[in-house]
Amino acid sequence: MIVLLKRLRYITVLLSSTTIMLFLYFQNSEMVLTYSSYIFVSEQALCGCHICVADQGNSSWFSERYKPTVPLLLNSTNTDLHANVSMWWKELQDVPNISNYTEVVDQLFPLFPDEEHYSDAGPERCRTCAVVGNSGNLLGSNYGPLIDFHDFVIRINKGPTKGYEKNVGNKTTHRILYPESAVDLDENTHLVFFPFKVLDMQWLISAFTTKNITQTYTEVPSTIKANKDKVMILHPEFIKYVHDNWSEGHGRYPSTGFLTLIFALHICDKVNVFGFGATSDRNWHHYFDETLALFESNIHGADFENKTINWLQQENKIMMYKGWT
Template sequence: MRRATLQGNMAMVLHKLKPLRFVTLLLSSTIILCLYFENTGKLLNDTYHRVSENAACVYRTCSPDRERTDWFSARYAPTVQLLYNSRNRALRRDVWRWWRGLQKEPYFRNYTTVSRKLFPLFPDKNNYSESHPNHWRTCAVVGNSGNLLGSHFGPIIDSKDFVMRINRGPTKGFEEDVGSKTTHRILYPESAMNLDNSTHLVFFPFKILDIEWLISAFTTKHIRRIYKDVPSTITANKDKVMILHPEFMKYVYEKWTENHGRYPSTGFLTVIFALHICDEVHVFGFGATKDGNWHHYFDQTLTPYAYESHAGDFEYETIIRLHQEKKLLMYKGWT
């Protein structure tokens, strides 16, 4: 009788446990699904699953297994002039000839006159000339490729110390895929846009008139057209203006694009610039769509990926090689 009573009690307990087991199972499944979707953006095609364990490495703090390869060492020049200032404004003859060759006669200006006006207006120092001595600096270089759509890379991008965005690539409405943080905005006159007070304006001067426009935009506001209409002024913090040195542009063209195209693209210049100022470089939003075309993540206008002036295919292959060499992390999008 006692044994039957015990069996009955156990049956009642097990019966009551069934709903609890179901709720526990449902809760566990929900947690697993949430974690899965939260981490979807971290899943990369092929070799791109590796993130933290294969962090890009350039500086001497690298572990022995990440020392520079012959391919990388033949291209990377740690002493190249990065940013333009009053102390390095006197260009070497070979740099001047190359830079001068990019400029059409109607838009040519007197270099000495323009450069003398520049440095009283903006910071006269070479920021980020070397790795930060007390901090491992992580950087995200965010291109504008449509392959960012659906990537869910936003949280990864925003987690980096520096987030460098190229030209007018917006964040509003695309935060899930491209993030919302911007520390550096790469611009030239034709791509100018207003910036908030905390963002560095990193200016790429492809011609002397570009520098003259920069001066005008913060003073007289009289230049409204270069090759096409440009803003006569922009909102930006003049104390955070940084100007890429023509020597660096020539160096990227000769060493990294190996004289392909007419001059390096803004995006590729930014990638190599990041290699020089960051300890860890993460690259997003580069490359063509799967059908060989390229469009911005913020519009659907298709254009050929390999531009006439830029060696787009060669630049992309070089970024992939840098990923393979573990000098940066290339994140491939989903489309």
């Protein structure tokens, strides 16, 4: 009887120990699973690309400059400018400012869309963008099919496609413009308007309504063929952000090409750059004419912009295609 009781005690202790061990095991497993799940969620990819532009964890140099919360586009809720932004932006005016900024922007959004056109970001999306400049190094490049393969093809100012399809492609989803660089667009192209002065915004309104503005600091077209439902207007704060964070104060204000490139970093998951820089013989002419472009280093801090673009490539944030000419 005594031996039997001892055996029962031993079995009870063994079962109790086993139960406690199993409880601790499963509790620990749950903790591990929960922790692992947390890691998975916290490290979930920002996009479906192998490397996502907006990932700030792989470059301290990039994360010091990139500000994901900066307003990209004007809309009806963010037109009020911070005092420092307003003061800096209004100093860019080449034409005397006789108009009230608030009155002008109040006319914009009854006329143009008050929404974003690129809000389809997600962990399963890989939005590829081709930023296409106008350098003569595109001639003979045969980049056309590669450029057209991208989801977004962003072209700058007057760069044509007709007659140059083999080297620059024929697809355009976004065209960067301001009054002095205005060209007609097709119905499916977004007009991304870069306002460097209040008069630029007035011209945009006029171009789709009264058509009465034909002069800024130079003669400009009174109207433009474009889809007003696809107009996007860059926020003045974004221009200052690029000047402060990316140009680091070099030059009076950033060049259109540099602004476009940084804009692409904010709306794309992968950015490939074409038609930037000089030709192989160091000439700065457009692919569509032989006129040498002015290298406005003092106005735009072009030397520093080029260095920054090279750093972006070294940090695997962009891929530069430099052409063959």
